[in-house]
Amino acid sequence: MNITKRAKNVEHKWYLIDAKDQVLGRLSTKIADILSGKNKEYYSPDTICGDYVIVINVDKIRLTGNKLETKLYRWHSGHPGGLKEKKAGEMLKKNPRYMMLQSVKGMLPRNKLRDKLIRYLKVYSGEEHEHKAQKPIKVEMKG
Numbered sequence: 001m002n003i004t005k006r007a008k009n010v011e012h013k014w015y016l017i018d019a020k021d022q023v024l025g026r027l028s029t030k031i032a033d034i035l036s037g038k039n040k041e042y043y044s045p046d047t048i049c050g051d052y053v054i055v056i057n058v059d060k061i062r063l064t065g066n067k068l069e070t071k072l073y074r075w076h077s078g079h080p081g082g083l084k085e086k087k088a089g090e091m092l093k094k095n096p097r098y099m100m101l102q103s104v105k106g107m108l109p110r111n112k113l114r115d116k117l118i119r120y121l122k123v124y125s126g127e128e129h130e131h132k133a134q135k136p137i138k139v140e141m142k143g
Contacts (some may be wrong), residue, residue: 012035012120013051016129016136020057027141031055032107034139035117048113052120054136059096059125061090073102076108087122097123 002013015034019027033039037049063071068089076083100123108114122131 010042010047010049014054014131014134015051016032016054016056016138017141019055019100020060020136021142022061024061024099025064027055028100028103028107030141031104035104035120036108041085045109046113048116048120049143050117050120052122052131052134052136054124054129054131055124056099056124056127056129058100058123061092061096061100063092068092068106073099079089096125 005094017027017031031053034053035050036045037043037047037051040049043049069087071088072085073088073091074083074085086094088099101118101121104121105114108117122129
């Protein structure tokens with residue numbers, strides 16, 4: 001008996017997570033599990049059976065240890081000498097959404113579904129989000 005559902009038969013729920021005073025890495029692993037559908041009994045790695053996740057208050061997230069001064073975010077413009085880098089403390093002030101997206105993206109499986117799964121993640125810096133019509137289920141995370 002096959003218990004996996006095909007992608008067209010999967011019902012996607014909406015979850016709301018408050019990231020205030022949460023550790024970035026620990027929160028990202030839980031979000032990645034929800035996005036990939038590992039919390040469901042009919043999980044299959046080759047189908048999109050995960051749920052939508054709305055994360056609010058990303059600007060109030062925590063990093064443990066000395067990461068605010070030592071962790072670097074790097075990217076390259078493609079031109080000679082175009083390597084750019086910022087410390088995590090600067091990135092948290094300037095673009096906290098990018099930190100959350102990159103953290104969750106790095107914890108998803110590296111296959112063709114990763115770019116599709118990351119679209120199910122909605123990240124907001126403040127309390128407000130535009131998905132109230134979906135009636136998201138609030139998920140309590142332990143700090």
